[in-house]
Amino acid sequence: MPYQDAITALADPTRRVIIDRLRAGALPVGAIAAGMTISRPAVSQHLRVLSDAGLLKVTPQGNRRLYAIAPEGVDELRRYLDTLWDDALAAFAQAATEKAREKDNA
Template sequence: MKAYRDAALDALGDPTRRAIFERLGKGPSAVGELADALPVSRPAVSQHLKVLKEAGLVIDQAVGTKRVYRLNPQGIDGLRVYFTQFWSTAMSAFQDEVTRRAADAPRKEKP
């Protein structure tokens, strides 16, 4: 599970892959449609899609002579779980620090 999460985060670290990912968030697209909306070639889009697919973030399906790509709900859910857990841990640490500082404040104010 960690390997897939790391691969997904690494995949989204590239601005072109992130743009493709965001575009697929609006709906399924074929490689040509994605390439038309980006300043990269069709072969480059295909390579980026391969990385996103290997990371578990997109899935594809043959439709006639085209391959149509869409976001993979399972991959997205894995990222959601990671970020929810990350955020919960960060907020707990923040709350602990606020509580600690509040407890220390009266001691520091005493002469």
């Protein structure tokens, strides 16, 4: 899954809450939904989106399904932002030098 799906998935506040709940480790759906204001099926739908985006991986364990953060999916997004960050800094530096040159010509 490309990084675009990861960004779209993380755009929803509820899904970010789910991600935060999984920071410490894998959890079954019931544990994730417990304490949240929305219904459990709604959580399931969010988990589906996050999994499709490559941000979560599922491991069925008997009756339950354990969801955990997939480091690879997070890394894809990280790399995209790194290139964006590099380009932004380079453009910023170039704009600064151009501005200095203008000042010299004045």
